[in-house]
Amino acid sequence: MKFKTGITLVALMAAGTMTTAFAQGPGAEIYKSKCQMCHSATGMAEFGMGKAMKVKPISDPAVKKMTEAQMIEAVRNGMGKMQPYKDKLTDAQIKDSVSYFRSLTK
Numbered sequence: 001m002k003f004k005t006g007i008t009l010v011a012l013m014a015a016g017t018m019t020t021a022f023a024q025g026p027g028a029e030i031y032k033s034k035c036q037m038c039h040s041a042t043g044m045a046e047f048g049m050g051k052a053m054k055v056k057p058i059s060d061p062a063v064k065k066m067t068e069a070q071m072i073e074a075v076r077n078g079m080g081k082m083q084p085y086k087d088k089l090t091d092a093q094i095k096d097s098v099s100y101f102r103s104l105t106k
């Protein structure tokens, strides 16, 4: 537990050095560096790799009906062609990036 909290704090401090990123929360930075290439900045996956992989847009009813817990599960353990992130990101980072992803629907 202590170890993970440490990583989160470091990530938060790193994000804090960039004012805009910090304003959007820690999830924005993670999303931009790890998720955006497939899900796109708007979450619509409308071009590039996301389109090629047929990633569902965030507006898709199947995506909208997923709970935050289900999405965290999908990112942790992988879903379809999306690789599992549990060895690459901490649980806190996954949660932050998922909540940022969910905020894109608004």
Ligand code: HEC
Binding pocket: 030, 031, 034, 035, 036, 037, 038, 039, 049, 053, 054, 055, 056, 057, 058, 063, 066, 071, 072, 074, 075, 079, 080, 081, 082, 083, 085, 097, 098, 101
């Ligand atoms: C290599 C491309 C790729 C990357 C990078 C990627 N994803 Fe995905 N993601 C996919 C694919 C493919 C699916 C499953 C197919 C689909 O959308 O139907 C998926 C599914 C999801 C889902 C389930 C809802 C949905 O759209 O089907 C969530 C939530 C999600 N990804 C979040 C993330 C987050 C958060 C990250 C960054 C930590 C991330 N993804 C990185 C390709 C990617």
